[in-house]
Amino acid sequence: MSATRSLRLASRPTGRVRPENFEIREEPLPEPGDGEFRVKLEYVSLDPAMRGWLSAARSYVPPVEIGEVMRAFSCGTVEASNNPDFPVGQAVAGRFGVRHHAISDGTGVLKVDTNLAPLPRWVGGLGMPGWTAYFGLLEVGRPKEGETVVVSAASGAVGSLVGQIAKLKGCRVVGIAGGPRKCAYVTDELGFDACVDYKTGSLADDLRTACPDGIDVYFENVGGEILDIVLDQMNDFGRIPFCGMISAMNATEPQPGPYNFRKILTSRLTVRGFIVFDFADRIPEALDALGRWHGEGRLKMREDIREGGLEAFADTLNELYSGGNNGKLVLAL
Ligand SMILES: NC(=O)c1ccc[n+]([C@@H]2O[C@H](COP(=O)([O-])OP(=O)(O)OC[C@H]3O[C@@H](n4cnc5c(N)ncnc54)[C@H](OP(=O)(O)O)[C@@H]3O)[C@@H](O)[C@H]2O)c1
Structure with missing residues (x-):
C-alpha cells in the first residue's frame, strides 16, 4: 500500500x-x-x-x-x-x-x-472522557460520603463514569438523561440511585423527588435550562464542576446566561470550569484508578x-x- x-x-x-x-x-x-x-x-x-x-x-x-x-x-x-x-x-x-x-x-x-x-x-472510559470524569468529580467536585451528586448527560461517556465513581465514594447519585431507555441503563446497569428523564414531565419536580436532601455536587455537562433548574436545588456550599455545555455547542447566536445566577451568591456555591488537560501531569493517576476499578468490575x-x-x-x-x-x-x- x-x-x-x-x-x-x-x-x-x-x-x-x-x-x-x-x-x-x-x-x-x-x-x-x-x-x-x-x-x-x-x-x-x-x-x-x-x-x-x-x-x-x-x-x-x-x-x-x-x-x-x-x-x-x-x-x-x-x-x-x-x-x-x-x-x-x-x-x-x-x-x-x-x-x-x-x-x-x-x-x-x-x-x-x-x-x-x-x-x-x-x-x-480509559481515555480522555474517563480522565475528565475522574478529575472533574474528585478534584473539582470534591464529593463527600453521604452527599448527593447529580450529573447531566448521565448515560454518556463522561457522565456514566462520574456517577459510578461518585457511587464508589459513597454518595447518593442521580442522573439526568434523555428518554426512558437511557434512564433505565443509568439505574439498572450503572447502579445510580435514580435517573430523571428531562424530556418528559417536570424536571424540577422529578429532581426534587429524586434528591430529597437537595444537591451538593452538580457535574455540569449540558448547560441551558437544565442548569437553571439544578441551580435552584443546590445546597449551601455546593460545588459545580463545569465540564461542558453541549446544549449550546451548535448555537449560531449568543446564548443567555442562567437566570438563577443569584443562587450562586445566596447558596455560596463554587462553580469551577475545568479542562481535562489542566490535570495532564496526573493522567497516570487517573489511568491507575480507572484501570483498577474497571478490572475489578466496579466501573462499567x-x-x-x-x-x-x-x-x-x-x-x-x-x-x-x-x-x-x-x-x-x-x-x-
Ligand atoms: N472539560 C473537559 O475537559 C471535557 C472533556 C470531555 C468532555 N467534556 C464535555 O462533557 C460533556 C459530555 O461529553 P461526552 O463525550 O461524555 O458526550 P456524551 O455524554 O457521550 O454524549 C453527549 C450527550 O449529551 C446529551 N445532550 C446533547 N444535547 C443535549 C441538550 N441540548 N440538552 C441536554 N443534553 C444533551 C445527549 O444525551 P441525552 O440523550 O441524555 O440528552 C448526548 O448523548 C460535553 O459537554 C463535553 O463537551 C468536557
Whole structure:
C-alpha cells in the first residue's frame, strides 16, 4: 500500500457540521523518520468539543485551520517503527487526528494493553472522557460520603463514569438523561440511585423527588435550562464542576446566561470550569484508578461504535448533539 487518506477542514461550519465542511484527501503513505513510527489507526473518538475546535472563536486550544487534518483522539497499532519504545504491533492511543495513518515520535502517545480492555475503550472510559470524569468529580467536585451528586448527560461517556465513581465514594447519585431507555441503563446497569428523564414531565419536580436532601455536587455537562433548574436545588456550599455545555455547542447566536445566577451568591456555591488537560501531569493517576476499578468490575463502560469511515464523520458527530449515541461514540475506520 502506498497511499493513505485524511479528513481535512474545508470550511468553517455555521450551526451543525455538514459533510461538505470537510474534504477527504488521498495522500502518499508517510514513512517514519529517525525516532518515529507510523500508526495504522482503527478508531476515532467523536467528542462534543470537536464542534468548538472548528470555531474561530478564542478558546482553550487554537482552532483547527482550514486545510488541516481534523483534530481527534484516535487509536490503532504501530505498523512501521524507527523508535524502539514503540515497536511494530504496539497498540497506541493519542491525538493522531481523523486519518488512516499518522507519524509520531511518541510525544503524548499512550501505549495501551488490549488484553486489559478492547482498543476503542482506550479513547473512551480509559481515555480522555474517563480522565475528565475522574478529575472533574474528585478534584473539582470534591464529593463527600453521604452527599448527593447529580450529573447531566448521565448515560454518556463522561457522565456514566462520574456517577459510578461518585457511587464508589459513597454518595447518593442521580442522573439526568434523555428518554426512558437511557434512564433505565443509568439505574439498572450503572447502579445510580435514580435517573430523571428531562424530556418528559417536570424536571424540577422529578429532581426534587429524586434528591430529597437537595444537591451538593452538580457535574455540569449540558448547560441551558437544565442548569437553571439544578441551580435552584443546590445546597449551601455546593460545588459545580463545569465540564461542558453541549446544549449550546451548535448555537449560531449568543446564548443567555442562567437566570438563577443569584443562587450562586445566596447558596455560596463554587462553580469551577475545568479542562481535562489542566490535570495532564496526573493522567497516570487517573489511568491507575480507572484501570483498577474497571478490572475489578466496579466501573462499567460502553462504546457505541459506528461504521462508515471518514465519509461518515460529520453525520456521526452530529449524533452527539441530538442524543443519538448510546455510550462513548467512536467511529471505526
Ligand atoms: N472539560 C473537559 O475537559 C471535557 C472533556 C470531555 C468532555 N467534556 C464535555 O462533557 C460533556 C459530555 O461529553 P461526552 O463525550 O461524555 O458526550 P456524551 O455524554 O457521550 O454524549 C453527549 C450527550 O449529551 C446529551 N445532550 C446533547 N444535547 C443535549 C441538550 N441540548 N440538552 C441536554 N443534553 C444533551 C445527549 O444525551 P441525552 O440523550 O441524555 O440528552 C448526548 O448523548 C460535553 O459537554 C463535553 O463537551 C468536557
